[in-house]
């Protein structure tokens with residue numbers, strides 16, 4: 001790598017994993033309030049498959065003239081700080097880059113991000129594990145913010161996709177907030193779900209006070225909520241229609257440095273699951289996406305540039 005460029009994985013014309021290419025792009029200096037991070041690890045998430053295949057281009061959410069960046073979360077080491085930042089070079093951080101329409105992403109050797117969007121990685125948490133936290137930990141926390149306080153007359157929450165990345169955070173975090181939690185997952189996932197203190201089902205049953213739809217079941221997930229209950233989905237802009245007095249919302253995850261700091265601390269202490277399926281190189285991003293597309297993967301693929 002030269003001093004003036006770094007490697008990053010992008011798509012020019014989206015067409016699935018085959019369209020991912022690793023290119024060299026110029027190094028950018030951090031501006032006011034920003035840091036440049038040498039990325040040590042970046043998770044491969046379902047949203048990245050949608051970007052590579054052009055799903056979000058098709059929705060009109062991405063309009064990049066040259067190429068689109070891949071990857072939403074990362075862990076790494078600060079290498080440069082802009083004016084007004086008090087994170088020293090050498091500090092290990094993790095962070096989330098939200099939003100679809102960008103020519104850069106975390107599948108890269110470097111990234112420039114607002115310092116407010118990252119959190120310091122606590123001692124005892126390695127950067128590969130830390131990279132799996134931001135997107136899905138924050139999504140789970142923000143789903144629970146949308147659900148609000150559990151009603152005193154009904155706190156039975158069903159988490160669909162309970163063994164997935166978002167679901168695995170929802171199970172413990174929802175119990176902390178006073179929900180009585182049941183996870184809907186595949187039969188093989190029972191040990192994982194119960195191990196996080198939740199009840200378990202492998203077939204959907206109706207009548208829940210609230211549903212957090214981390215499996216993206218949409219209308220089928222909505223149908224599981226009792227009249228007057230609450231539904232929070234993961235597909236903003238495609239929420240099921242509100243009926244039967246059920247409130248409907250969908251999460252659109254945003255960066256939250258302090259919130260991430262708490263999630264990282266609780267991951268380091270073992271209270272929250274840290275699940276890494278495999279570590280691959282940046283050049284193997286397409287292989288990771290192809291494997292995820294088949295379904296059934298538990299834990300994240302993590303890219304090490």
Ligand SMILES: NC(=O)c1ccc[n+]([C@@H]2O[C@H](COP(=O)([O-])OP(=O)(O)OC[C@H]3O[C@@H](n4cnc5c(N)ncnc54)[C@H](OP(=O)(O)O)[C@@H]3O)[C@@H](O)[C@H]2O)c1
Nearest residue numbers: 046139161163164165166185215216234251252253295296
């Ligand atoms: N809007 C936002 O801000 C936001 C943020 C983060 C994530 N998301 C979305 O949230 C969803 C979950 O993300 P994730 O990273 O947690 O995905 P994930 O790790 O792939 O987890 C999804 C889980 O749902 C399970 N599942 C699917 N259909 C099921 C069914 N009918 N019954 C039981 N389990 C079922 C899957 O099992 P199998 O693998 O066996 O199919 C998998 O365990 C994705 O659609 C993602 O794009 C949205």
